[in-house]
Amino acid sequence: MDEIIGPVRQYILDTVLRGEDPSALRSDTPLISGGILDSLATLELVSFLEQRFGIQLEAHEVDAERLDTLSAIAALVQGKSARV
Amino acid sequence: MTDASIAAAGIAGSRARAEPAVSAVRLAGLAIQLALAVGVIWFLQVEGAGFRRLSLLILAGFIVHAVLPVAWRLAAFVTLSLVAIPLVLGVADGAWLVGAASVLAGICLAPVPIRWRVGLLAAAGALLALMRAGVLLDPLPPIVWPILGAMFAFRVLVFLYDASHATQPVAPLKVLAYFFLLPNVCFPLFPVVDFKTFDRSYYDDDAFAIYQRGLSWIARGLLHLVLYRVVYHEITLDVTQVQTGGDLVRYVFTVFLLYLRVSGQFHLIIGVLLLFGFNLPETNHRYYLSTSFTDLWRRVNIYWKDMMMKLVYYPSFFVFRRRWSQGRSLTLSIATVMAVTWALHSYQWFWLRGDLLLSASDALFWATLGVLVVWSSGRERQKGQAGRAPAGARGWQLRRGLGTLGVYSTISFLWSMWSAESIGAWLGAMGTLRQVEVTDVLPWLALAVAFVGITGWNWETAPFRVAFLDRLGPGLRTGALLTLLLLVGHPAVALRAGGVLTPYVVAVSKSGLNRADLNRQGRGYYERLNETGAGIGGATARRRDPTWTEINHTAAYRTRDDFLLGELVPNTSITYKRRQFTVNSRGLRDREYSLEKPAGTWRIAMVGPSDVMGYGVADDESFEAVLERRLARDGLSRRYEVLNFGVEGFSLLQSVLMAEQRALAYAPDVIMITVHDLDARLLDRHLRLAVEQGITIPWPEVAEIVARAGLQPGQSSDDMQRRLLGREQALSRIALGRLGRLARERGILVVAVGTRLPLEQPGEDVAGFMRVAEEEGLVVLDLLHVYDGLDESALTVTRLDHHPTAEGHRILAERLLAELKARPALLGLGPDSPAASAPR
Numbered sequence: 017m018d019e020i021i022g023p024v025r026q027y028i029l030d031t032v033l034r035g036e037d038p039s040a041l042r043s044d045t046p047l048i049s050g051g052i053l054d055s056l057a058t059l060e061l062v063s064f065l066e067q068r069f070g071i072q073l074e075a076h077e078v079d080a081e082r083l084d085t086l087s088a089i090a091a092l093v094q095g096k097s098a099r100v
Numbered sequence: 101m102t103d104a105s106i107a108a109a110g111i112a113g114s115r116a117r118a119e120p121a122v123s124a125v126r127l128a129g130l131a132i133q134l135a136l137a138v139g140v141i142w143f144l145q146v147e148g149a150g151f152r153r154l155s156l157l158i159l160a161g162f163i164v165h166a167v168l169p170v171a172w173r174l175a176a177f178v179t180l181s182l183v184a185i186p187l188v189l190g191v192a193d194g195a196w197l198v199g200a201a202s203v204l205a206g207i208c209l210a211p212v213p214i215r216w217r218v219g220l221l222a223a224a225g226a227l228l229a230l231m232r233a234g235v236l237l238d239p240l241p242p243i244v245w246p247i248l249g250a251m252f253a254f255r256v257l258v259f260l261y262d263a264s265h266a267t268q269p270v271a272p273l274k275v276l277a278y279f280f281l282l283p284n285v286c287f288p289l290f291p292v293v294d295f296k297t298f299d300r301s302y303y304d305d306d307a308f309a310i311y312q313r314g315l316s317w318i319a320r321g322l323l324h325l326v327l328y329r330v331v332y333h334e335i336t337l338d339v340t341q342v343q344t345g346g347d348l349v350r351y352v353f354t355v356f357l358l359y360l361r362v363s364g365q366f367h368l369i370i371g372v373l374l375l376f377g378f379n380l381p382e383t384n385h386r387y388y389l390s391t392s393f394t395d396l397w398r399r400v401n402i403y404w405k406d407m408m409m410k411l412v413y414y415p416s417f418f419v420f421r422r423r424w425s426q427g428r429s430l431t432l433s434i435a436t437v438m439a440v441t442w443a444l445h446s447y448q449w450f451w452l453r454g455d456l457l458l459s460a461s462d463a464l465f466w467a468t469l470g471v472l473v474v475w476s477s478g479r480e481r482q483k484g485q486a487g488r489a490p491a492g493a494r495g496w497q498l499r500r501g502l503g504t505l506g507v508y509s510t511i512s513f514l515w516s517m518w519s520a521e522s523i524g525a526w527l528g529a530m531g532t533l534r535q536v537e538v539t540d541v542l543p544w545l546a547l548a549v550a551f552v553g554i555t556g557w558n559w560e561t562a563p564f565r566v567a568f569l570d571r572l573g574p575g576l577r578t579g580a581l582l583t584l585l586l587l588v589g590h591p592a593v594a595l596r597a598g599g600v601l602t603p604y605v606v607a608v609s610k611s612g613l614n615r616a617d618l619n620r621q622g623r624g625y626y627e628r629l630n631e632t633g634a635g636i637g638g639a640t641a642r643r644r645d646p647t648w649t650e651i652n653h654t655a656a657y658r659t660r661d662d663f664l665l666g667e668l669v670p671n672t673s674i675t676y677k678r679r680q681f682t683v684n685s686r687g688l689r690d691r692e693y694s695l696e697k698p699a700g701t702w703r704i705a706m707v708g709p710s711d712v713m714g715y716g717v718a719d720d721e722s723f724e725a726v727l728e729r730r731l732a733r734d735g736l737s738r739r740y741e742v743l744n745f746g747v748e749g750f751s752l753l754q755s756v757l758m759a760e761q762r763a764l765a766y767a768p769d770v771i772m773i774t775v776h777d778l779d780a781r782l783l784d785r786h787l788r789l790a791v792e793q794g795i796t797i798p799w800p801e802v803a804e805i806v807a808r809a810g811l812q813p814g815q816s817s818d819d820m821q822r823r824l825l826g827r828e829q830a831l832s833r834i835a836l837g838r839l840g841r842l843a844r845e846r847g848i849l850v851v852a853v854g855t856r857l858p859l860e861q862p863g864e865d866v867a868g869f870m871r872v873a874e875e876e877g878l879v880v881l882d883l884l885h886v887y888d889g890l891d892e893s894a895l896t897v898t899r900l901d902h903h904p905t906a907e908g909h910r911i912l913a914e915r916l917l918a919e920l921k922a923r924p925a926l927l928g929l930g931p932d933s934p935a936a937s938a939p940r
Contacts, residue, residue: 049381054398055398055405055409055413056430056477056480056481059414059417059426059430060426063426074418075414075415075417075418076261076265076410076414076415078414079296079410080297081296081300
């Protein structure tokens, strides 16, 4: 999981949370429900995930259940990668 | 909990927390807060009689629900929701709603593939739409439609979307709970709860923490609704009231504050759902502090935004990106969302009100807002994600304050156009911009500076946390807020407030419409949608429905091509406002009278609008009829006849014309005319209609006023009303002065009766009309306080329609009789009576 969480965490720190304390972004920090990712940022994250991990997401998979935390994102990517 | 009990409780798939033993002390603390909220709802008459009854059910239901085993709670919630329906709507209407909703929910739960369910629901929806449009026979009671629409119009779309992508089956009880949401029966305007969130959030946190959050939101919702009353009654203006540049500035910058009603209702609704374990997110978030148009879109109605993202934004983005770049796809997706939002507002309007919303102002509003949001999101993309982080920079920033002011001003400006009856009326009001003077603008500039000062702080990081309040804890804070609301609504506080604060404090306890809206029953989009629920839960005949039409749309009324404009049709008998309505052979809503006055009879001719005619009551229940019976029963030394010349909607000018053309022929001894605040608007309406219909105005003084106001055929009714504003007192002087002269020439006594409708406090207009009557030599009877001290809400025919019930008429007749007895001359008794010296 760390090989997924690491790059995603760095992406979010670099783009959305620039200048924030990196330790505040834990694997269970709520990203969508906590207001860190808005709808634009969420779609940009989707594009990053697709390019970085070579997966294809569908519209109904873009929701707080699958993308709200780094752990959830990692699980989604892992599940998708396994099917590729 | 075992897996089996979790599944039975509908918590499967949820992150349900282990349930601690119910703490009696904590539960008592929550129950006290909820009891305080119920006290506020009852004391301030929040959201109608139905919601007041429902609030008691919520209080009792919450306590029982909280002590039940977790596995039973969802079933208890569904049961409570089903019980609420007949409690609020009555058994018959409630049965229709439960029946229709059960069919639709049954299709959602049918054990067939999702495409079959979609097809069946589409067919059912088409059938219902044809009924709602009046194409097919509509068996549903009118009050059921807006609630049924609120339950299914959007939620079924969300449910089908989630069901079609579900990875595990959903508990049927959860689906029933989702459609039969407890507070829905009182609120046609309902936040679009997301099914997946509803399912996932059920008891996903400590139960007491969820309950406490619910109570905090209920208190916040009540605060919004109280603030709304102050804005609605004392701060904002209607477009028809804009006379000067100062009025225009006030109208444009305050009209968006009316959205407090919607956010108040939404907080209340979601707060109630939290009390039953549905840990839903907030519906609105500090939307007056939005720093950009996209920020506003994200804050103002979060549930709507979430639905749009799920059903439109993401799916359309995934389609567009196959052809276009990411940036262009995002822009097109946002534009699609705004277009669909416009269409769905019309769709919502159709289900709630039964007609289509096709207006230029609506199209212009959504088109402009769409352009602003697309532009704003483009700017945010250019700035990069970090630049749009919700918290933003801490501390105070001038740029943030100015940005917030800019967003608020722009939206309020757009809202003022959207809320006006037509673009023409709005442009007419904008015409007063030429009259803006520095003194008009200075107070608003000062307010703008204060606004920038306050909103320049980053309120997301809570710059002014008060340590004392933090230490209180959420329970005590909520209790304190609710107690404060109870105190502010108390009449003693209003009396002691003193000075400039008094009207604002009094407005807190006003549950009805303001003056401008009483005249035309509602304004902007949300106010008019809320109207559909206004009659919910009232007593007999307390509902607005298509049969609740005005007299001029019935067979008992016909138009005329003179200044009287219309009259009652002789020898008609209809059911009007669900009461027998009979017109005699001479066109009076009364029994038959001979034209010639019988010897020894004292005749009183009553003229006036709906109250005299007996609107909403049966033939023998109007105060005119009751007065005649009481005079006969009291064994006075004369025989009395009271004749009813009242016609609904008649202005003072029409009533005086009626007295001239009809009443004088009956040789009355007294002519009685009622005056009210509403007469100002009836005068406006009368002259508007006369001008629109090209009718010659027979009285030169009136024609001159119309000419000076610049009334022309083709102007919008709001524009004409605005032009006539302030001329009503002069018009009343012409009418009442003419009546006084005519009567004096014939030795007839003329009485002006100042009265009011229940729930409506007398204003400046009626006081002015009574003063004019006195100056014109009329006897003035002050019945403005006739309903003081009574439960006035029980004396109106509906919540929105404040005409008195039969009991209200009886009270009015008794009081009028007492006033007449105190002045024997008006009853032809005593030495001062004209009849004593010269019997007629």
